[in-house]
Amino acid sequence: MLTRLIAFAGGLAAIALVVPDLVSSYLDRPDTKSSQQAAASPTPTTASYAAGKAVVLEADRSGHFTGTFRINGRSESGLVDTGASTIAINASAARRFGIAVGSLSFDTRAQTANGIVEAAHISLDRVEIGGITLRNVEAMVLPDKALSGMLVGMSFLSRLSSYRVEDGALHLVR
Template identity: 75%
Template sequence: MITRLLAIAGGLALVALVVPDLASSYLERQNETTTQGVPRAAPVTAAKYASGKSIVLEADAAGHFFGTFRINGRSERGLVDTGASTIAINVSAARRFGISVGSLAFNARAQTANGIVEAAYVRLDRVEIGGIALKGIDAMVLPDKALSGMLVGMSFLSRLSSYRAENGALYLVR
């Protein structure tokens, strides 16, 4: 009886040692072939929609990630910038998004690549890309001469469940 119990206990100990390694090996293989359900082997296009709640943006030749966002229902090309605290738009884009620029208080200061400029805080009603839609996103409006395009910063990215750059692609997941 004791011999039999020792044999069973030894077998269970062996299973306890092997099973975690099997699970780890399986997960490693899965991670090599898929990422958030998106096959890594699949070719990545400029804006490939991975699912309703995620999107993959391909890096341009300089390694930057651009996407077409919808701000308050209007399309605008934007550069995803993890170094930007908020979404940054210029006055012209703010007008296109239905923001009354004349009523904005340009009492904030923003550090740009070209120095410090006056800026105004706004809240965007809705920001979308692919199947990802977020409401009430903070942004800053800068003078046209200080910003030629839209930057999509951390006020958007931090509201996602995850984002990461990998193998020349940026994965955004809601």
């Protein structure tokens, strides 16, 4: 009888140790549907301002502002980065945008989060998001290994009438 009681108490103790971790990991796990929606680039909201057109990008879970941009007529998800001097794209994206990467001169050194890399200066014919369109926007092409996505930097932002963060949203005004 004592052996059964000790075994039962040991089993309860083991359960008491394991269950909180299981419950915690279950509650901390993101909902699959929500995760897939969060991973997709949000659709920018277009708004009208007295001064012109505006696009509002909501911050993602990490506090970053991403949106679907159209570069030379092709859609691409981009991360808005005020710390980037120009729009930065990798070679694969450049090819999708119709840029002949093989004829580019990678003669510029660019500082990235991953270190210094060789890059090529280009001008993008057209960059769009929502109702905002800019033409002849300075950009840099980087090797694929140096950049996994597109960064939308100051060569785009500085040509807007204004941009600001307010209530967890980035307002781009043209």
